[in-house]
Amino acid sequence: MFFILLIVLAAIGFVVQHLLGWVQIKNFTKNYTELRYKGKVAIGRRPSVFKSGTLVLLQLNGKNEIEDARYMQGVTVFSKFKPIEGLENLKLNKITGKDLTNFNKLLVKAILDAQHTLKVVESGGEIEKIPSPMMKAVKKVNNIFKSERGMKHGVRR
Template sequence: MFFIMLIIILAVGFIVQYLFGFVQIKHFTKHYTELREKGRVAIGRRPAIIRSGTLVLFQLNNKNEIEEARYMQGVTVFSRFKQLKGLEGKKMNKLKEEDFTGYNKLLTRAIIDAQHTFNVVQAGGEIERIPSPMMKAVNKVNKMFTKKGVKKHGLHS
């Protein structure tokens, strides 16, 4: 009986998490679309599990100047986008550390990620995927259980 209740509780939790995640993705899409209608958008992200995850959106004009900026920061799916003031009129590729004073460390890292992403795309490169915090944890556990220095041998023909 205990295991059946545990399975039901886990299933309900999974469904609720899925629904809240879906609502948050719709919220992101709404804000991204609003900015995209005005011009190009640079996105920066700083995922986290325990600390606040952070996402920034920069709407850029044809001179690569920031016209509008929004950010979402929080631990739960109830986080919402807010206006990010102080970077309007600055060129995306010329942002400096002095421009980030007054922002918290996680927001600064997301802004730096947006700048990096912008520079890579401008140079014609591809963006590397940032593993989710859960994947980082899984990878660490996998590394603990794999033997270092052991090479996998394939069959040779």
């Protein structure tokens, strides 16, 4: 009986998580569409598991000057986009860390990621996918096993 109750609770949790994630994606789509309608949009991301994940949308004009900026930061699916004040009229490709001293570290990393993304896209490159926290953990475990296996067989890497 306890096992069945546990499965039902896990299923309910999964459905609730899915629905709340859908609401968050809908919020992202709404904000992205609003900014995209005005011009091109640079997206910066700083995913995290234990710290706040951060996502930045920077709407740029033809001179790569930031006209509108929004960010989503938090550890839950209840995070929503908020405006960023103080970036207006700055050229994204010219921003340095000194220009971003008023912002928290995670937001700065996301803005600098948006800058990197813009450079890669403008040069015709492709944006690398950031592995999920689960995939990072799996890769670390795989590397541990590979290094242990190599040591057993006398192979050093």
